[in-house]
Amino acid sequence: MAEEKIGVYICHCGTNIGGKVDVEEVTKWAATQPNVAVAREYKYMCSDPGQDLIKNDIKELGITRAVVAACSPTMHEPTFRKAASDGGLNPYLLQMANIREHCSWVTIDPVAATAKAKRILSAQIHRLPLNEPLEPIEVPVNHDVLVVGGGIAGIEAALKLSATGKHVTLVERNPSIGGHMAMFDKTFPTLDCAACILTPKMSALGKDPNITLMAYSEVEYVEGYVGNFTVKVRKKARYVNTDICTGCGACQEACVVRKVKSEFDQGLGFRSAIYIPFAQAVPLRATIDPAKCLTLSKGKCKQQTCVSACGPGAIDFEQKDEVVELDVGAIIMATGFELWDAAQETRYGYGRLDNVITSLEFERISNASGPTGGEIVCKNGEAPKSVVILHCVGSRDQNYQEFCSRVCCMYSLKFSHLIKEHLPETEVYELYIDMRCFGKNYEEFYRRLMDEGVNFVRGRAAEVTDVALSPDEEGRLVVKTEDTLLGIVRRIPADMVILSAGLSPAHDAKEVSQIFGFGCSANGFYLERHPKLEPVATVTDGIFIAGCCQYPKDIPDTVAQAGAAAAGVLGLVDNDTVKVEPTISYIDPEKCSGCHICVGLCPHNAIQYNEEKNAAEVIEAACKGCGVCVSACGSNVPQQRGYLDVQIFAEIEGALAV
Amino acid sequence: MSKFKFAMYWAGSCGGCEIALLEIQAKIIEVDQNYDVVFWPAAADFKYKDVEGYDDGYIDVCLFNGCIRNSENEHLANLLRAKSKVLVAFGACATMGGIPGLANLSSAQEIKDLVYTQTPSVDNPDKVYPQERFTVPEGELDLPHMYDTVKTLEQTVDVDYFMPGCPPEAHQIAGVLDVVTAALKGEGELPPKGATIGVAPKSCCDECERVKDEKKIAGFRRIWEFFPDREKCLLEQGVICMGPATAAGCGARCTSVGMACRGCYGPPEGVVDQGAKMLSTLASIIDAPDPDEIARIAATVPDPVGTFYRFGLASSLLRRARV
Numbered sequence: 001m002a003e004e005k006i007g008v009y010i011c012h013c014g015t016n017i018g019g020k021v022d023v024e025e026v027t028k029w030a031a032t033q034p035n036v037a038v039a040r041e042y043k044y045m046c047s048d049p050g051q052d053l054i055k056n057d058i059k060e061l062g063i064t065r066a067v068v069a070a071c072s073p074t075m076h077e078p079t080f081r082k083a084a085s086d087g088g089l090n091p092y093l094l095q096m097a098n099i100r101e102h103c104s105w106v107t108i109d110p111v112a113a114t115a116k117a118k119r120i121l122s123a124q125i126h127r128l129p130l131n132e133p134l135e136p137i138e139v140p141v142n143h144d145v146l147v148v149g150g151g152i153a154g155i156e157a158a159l160k161l162s163a164t165g166k167h168v169t170l171v172e173r174n175p176s177i178g179g180h181m182a183m184f185d186k187t188f189p190t191l192d193c194a195a196c197i198l199t200p201k202m203s204a205l206g207k208d209p210n211i212t213l214m215a216y217s218e219v220e221y222v223e224g225y226v227g228n229f230t231v232k233v234r235k236k237a238r239y240v241n242t243d244i245c246t247g248c249g250a251c252q253e254a255c256v257v258r259k260v261k262s263e264f265d266q267g268l269g270f271r272s273a274i275y276i277p278f279a280q281a282v283p284l285r286a287t288i289d290p291a292k293c294l295t296l297s298k299g300k301c302k303q304q305t306c307v308s309a310c311g312p313g314a315i316d317f318e319q320k321d322e323v324v325e326l327d328v329g330a331i332i333m334a335t336g337f338e339l340w341d342a343a344q345e346t347r348y349g350y351g352r353l354d355n356v357i358t359s360l361e362f363e364r365i366s367n368a369s370g371p372t373g374g375e376i377v378c379k380n381g382e383a384p385k386s387v388v389i390l391h392c393v394g395s396r397d398q399n400y401q402e403f404c405s406r407v408c409c410m411y412s413l414k415f416s417h418l419i420k421e422h423l424p425e426t427e428v429y430e431l432y433i434d435m436r437c438f439g440k441n442y443e444e445f446y447r448r449l450m451d452e453g454v455n456f457v458r459g460r461a462a463e464v465t466d467v468a469l470s471p472d473e474e475g476r477l478v479v480k481t482e483d484t485l486l487g488i489v490r491r492i493p494a495d496m497v498i499l500s501a502g503l504s505p506a507h508d509a510k511e512v513s514q515i516f517g518f519g520c521s522a523n524g525f526y527l528e529r530h531p532k533l534e535p536v537a538t539v540t541d542g543i544f545i546a547g548c549c550q551y552p553k554d555i556p557d558t559v560a561q562a563g564a565a566a567a568g569v570l571g572l573v574d575n576d577t578v579k580v581e582p583t584i585s586y587i588d589p590e591k592c593s594g595c596h597i598c599v600g601l602c603p604h605n606a607i608q609y610n611e612e613k614n615a616a617e618v619i620e621a622a623c624k625g626c627g628v629c630v631s632a633c634g635s636n637v638p639q640q641r642g643y644l645d646v647q648i649f650a651e652i653e654g655a656l657a658v
Numbered sequence: 659m660s661k662f663k664f665a666m667y668w669a670g671s672c673g674g675c676e677i678a679l680l681e682i683q684a685k686i687i688e689v690d691q692n693y694d695v696v697f698w699p700a701a702a703d704f705k706y707k708d709v710e711g712y713d714d715g716y717i718d719v720c721l722f723n724g725c726i727r728n729s730e731n732e733h734l735a736n737l738l739r740a741k742s743k744v745l746v747a748f749g750a751c752a753t754m755g756g757i758p759g760l761a762n763l764s765s766a767q768e769i770k771d772l773v774y775t776q777t778p779s780v781d782n783p784d785k786v787y788p789q790e791r792f793t794v795p796e797g798e799l800d801l802p803h804m805y806d807t808v809k810t811l812e813q814t815v816d817v818d819y820f821m822p823g824c825p826p827e828a829h830q831i832a833g834v835l836d837v838v839t840a841a842l843k844g845e846g847e848l849p850p851k852g853a854t855i856g857v858a859p860k861s862c863c864d865e866c867e868r869v870k871d872e873k874k875i876a877g878f879r880r881i882w883e884f885f886p887d888r889e890k891c892l893l894e895q896g897v898i899c900m901g902p903a904t905a906a907g908c909g910a911r912c913t914s915v916g917m918a919c920r921g922c923y924g925p926p927e928g929v930v931d932q933g934a935k936m937l938s939t940l941a942s943i944i945d946a947p948d949p950d951e952i953a954r955i956a957a958t959v960p961d962p963v964g965t966f967y968r969f970g971l972a973s974s975l976l977r978r979a980r981v
């Protein structure tokens with residue numbers, strides 16, 4: 001190893017580090033360490049003059065390696081590596097020693113903090129001579145984009161990207177795009193008609209020449225890396241030739257199986273075995289439900305009325321699933337949410353007591369094109385005289401979901417308004433823990449509802465029961481709750497109870513995230529790369545997230561995220577090449593025994609098995625340098641550049657040398 | 659031409675290495691043609707005094723097997739180092755401590771207590787222990803002193819080459835002898851000092867004929883608990899096979915007859931601690947999402963130290979348990 005000249009730069013970070021660590025002492029000590037040519041301290045190393053210290057020392061003192069003892073590398077490693085590079089030093093010959101997050105912020109005693117800072121720095125001083133210069137890897141970029149999920153988030157992102165001339169494939173699991181928003185009548189706080197603002201976007205998407213819509217389809221397999229993903233999509237058989245189906249709906253009128261609970265109507269209305277989920281569906285094409293269709297499930301349907309009803313002859317019982325392979329450069333995940341299953345909270349009686357309904361059911365009941373034609377009625381067809389809306393069902397609850405679902409306070413207010421609008425005489429109660437009306441014009445909407453005469457009761461309902469204690473309660477529901485403002489326990493008789501259930505991650509969010517090779521947070525929603533600065537990126541370069549798949553949010557935030565994700569994608573696929581970090585792993589085929597241990601483990605699908613060489617192989621551009629293969633291989637064959645065993649052992653020795 | 663001088667010594671070990679040398683069969687005649695045996699207690703009657711009388715470097719090649727367990731082993735290690743030109747740590751015990759290295763989980767006293775007073779078949783009410791010194795009418799007898807810690811040969815003296823295996827395979831021994839003999843005759847080169855010899859470049863899996871696929875383990879099993887598939891990788895079947903963290907060279911003889919690799923060939927090149935590496939490998943392939951399930955699966959590992967450090971405890975980063 002040639003003699004190295006190391007420059008050491010120790011940052012005070014104002015009082016963040018300087019207030020706890022004796023920076024002067026550490027600097028003096030550092031100057032005496034092996035290979036150290038110069039050790040300096042500075043108030044704010046990340047400032048321009050701070051960075052200039054490094055650049056000048058490279059030029060004037062000829063330092064060959066550098067270490068900045070400052071904050072976490074996730075914060076400023078790029079800053080200082082750039083400075084090194086500007087000064088003429090390979091950026092990977094600079095290391096960070098984290099003496100802020102790992103030291104000054106978490107150590108109480110200044111003497112101990114100073115000693116610890118030396119250890120942390122010593123580790124880097126010992127490893128630096130073993131660092132190798134590395135060059136970023138440049139890979140070509142495919143300009144096409146995949147969007148997964150056709151709710152408002154996916155629709156918005158696809159349209160934005162198409163407007164820039166990019167080709168987008170949108171894969172939606174259901175027969176139609178639209179997601180949850182398509183089920184709503186009105187949207188808070190403006191009370192826009194949901195259909196009026198959503199359907200134009202849906203139909204624009206359906207007609208857009210830059211967008212290939214693959215509804216009733218799911219992504220099964222993803223391979224590749226930023227700029228170069230290969231995706232396999234299963235187009236489920238609709239048993240209808242969509243090229244000739246005109247969407248006239250004659251088949252569903254003719255079908256002999258007519259009492260299938262409509263998913264779109266939350267099971268409150270019915271559809272046929274062959275169906276178009278709702279009138280504005282995009283694509284407006286029929287689908288046969290193979291579990292309900294007599295021909296497909298039982299092998300016999302005497303009349304096959306759908307066949308005779310269909311003018312163009314689109315029905316095709318022989319149709320099979322089709323797997324289509326796509327190449328794309330970037331992916332946006334917009335797979336949305338699912339409503340929390342309110343039946344889990346048994347004390348509220350959902351599924352047991354009539355007229356205890358979920359919020360989505362109420363959306364359908366209040367919708368002019370819904371099962372009741374927009375009439376707000378109980379099961380017996382009568383208008384309710386009293387409605388109680390329970391907030392935070394399944395949300396903010398240690399037993400279920402600890403988080404706040406963010407939109408239920410607001411949609412509950414929307415419900416109150418709709419009830420008051422349709423049935424001015426009806427008493428409406430909202431049982432809340434806190435009112436969370438955080439958005440633009442939300443607080444104003446809340447105030448308006450107070451003026452409309454809604455009863456706001458602060459308390460979490462204890463139980464919904466049909467056991468009457470007074471004549472007034474006879475034959476009705478009763479909500480038992482504590483009113484924490486009055487300090488009393490109340491029984492509120494009701495004809496309808498709406499459970500404002502929380503928003504949950506899709507039931508298969510975890511499996512889906514694994515197919516794509518990124519992760520989920522502890523609460524089950526897709527994990528963003530950084531909660532503040534990278535809310536729509538994932539740890540996998542080239543894969544972005546938008547909408548409620550990331551975390552519950554309202555439509556304005558969803559649309560904003562969709563735009564941000566589209567911009568992120570554009571910043572990538574608008575280029576011909578992309579640079580990827582070189583701190584990745586490599587496998588020497590001369591050492592690999594072909595045991596296959598690492599092959600299935602790479603979370604980024606970056607390892608493939610080369611049958612010819614009988615060895616595993618790392619696809620450079622796909623590897624994220626996570627180190628999983630390095631620790632998994634029993635023979636230490638995969639080695640990660642920048643984190644070689646020798647470098648890590650040197651760090652350990654350095655840390656123990658002080 | 660005068661013959662080269664050959665020595666073999668048996669320190670803390672079972673004696674299998676000595677037998678392994680004879681496994682080279684007819685080739686032993688070649689050894690006899692090229693070498694004079696000047697010390698080999700298992701095969702010929704030499705006394706330590708004879709060796710002490712040799713000049714330094716008198717022995718051309720010495721195969722030293724066994725770990726350093728007591729003062730006698732240590733004395734002979736020093737003696738043979740001085741007298742040998744090429745000193746080979748031969749077999750798992752000399753290179754890594756071997757099975758006796760597992761004694762590093764206890765102190766010498768604990769072992770003696772167990773052996774002389776606690777085992778069910780011992781009847782020793784007076785707690786009689788062997789004494790290191792004992793006076794008889796003919797004079798004073800002494801026994802070697804047993805150390806608390808088992809050491810490898812390299813932890814005791816400077817070693818030229820390392821040849822792992824419990825015991826080393828005959829074809830590897832023959833190969834090594836060919837190289838050494840050729841070098842001594844000036845017809846070839848010795849490997850660089852400190853090299854591990856008699857092994858193959860990759861891990862044991864390379865020589866294992868079983869079909870390997872991705873590994874996901876939902877529980878560990880021992881070989882007597884089921885009938886393992888004859889074709890499939892044993893690890894995939896939940897049997898802890900040390901193959902991935904073990905140097906090749908043995909020809910994967912164990913796995914070819916349905917026994918999991920026990921790791922006697924030591925870590926492959928580049929691996930510092932065989933047991934830790936294997937643990938890291940297993941941890942990577944346990945297939946369970948939640949911590950409780952992972953803990954349950956991990957608890958099915960039989961005898962972790964004995965499994966992962968069956969041969970390598972004395973040479974591992976851990977070395978020994980605290981006493």
Ligand SMILES: Cc1cc2nc3c(=O)[nH]c(=O)nc-3n(C[C@H](O)[C@H](O)[C@H](O)COP(=O)(O)OP(=O)(O)OC[C@H]3O[C@@H](n4cnc5c(N)ncnc54)[C@H](O)[C@@H]3O)c2cc1C
Pocket residue numbers: 148149150151152153154171172173174176177178179180181184186187188189217218219334335336337338339359360363407411414503506512546547548549553554555556558
């Ligand atoms: C009862 C209720 C009322 C609400 N009212 C309002 C309101 O008035 N105003 C407001 O601003 N917000 C409201 N919200 C919030 C609003 O619903 C969300 O902000 C919005 O729907 C989020 O859109 P999205 O595209 O992220 O998700 P979604 O609408 O859930 O769409 C996701 C889409 O992805 C598809 N998908 C899922 N998984 C896959 C997969 N693996 N492959 C392919 N496709 C997949 C789904 O089928 C769906 O079409 C309300 C929410 C609820 C529950």
Ligand code: SF4
Pocket residue numbers: 391392393395396403404405406407408409410434435436500502
């Ligand atoms: S938005 Fe309101 S009702 Fe929904 S979880 Fe948060 S606090 Fe509860």
Ligand code: SF4
Pocket residue numbers: 584585601602603604605606607618622623624625626627628629630638640
């Ligand atoms: S370091 Fe290994 S496991 Fe991690 S991304 Fe790279 S190849 Fe995959």
Ligand code: SF4
Pocket residue numbers: 587591592593594595596597598599615616632633634635636637638861
């Ligand atoms: S784990 Fe190691 S030896 Fe096994 S296939 Fe991967 S790189 Fe090769």
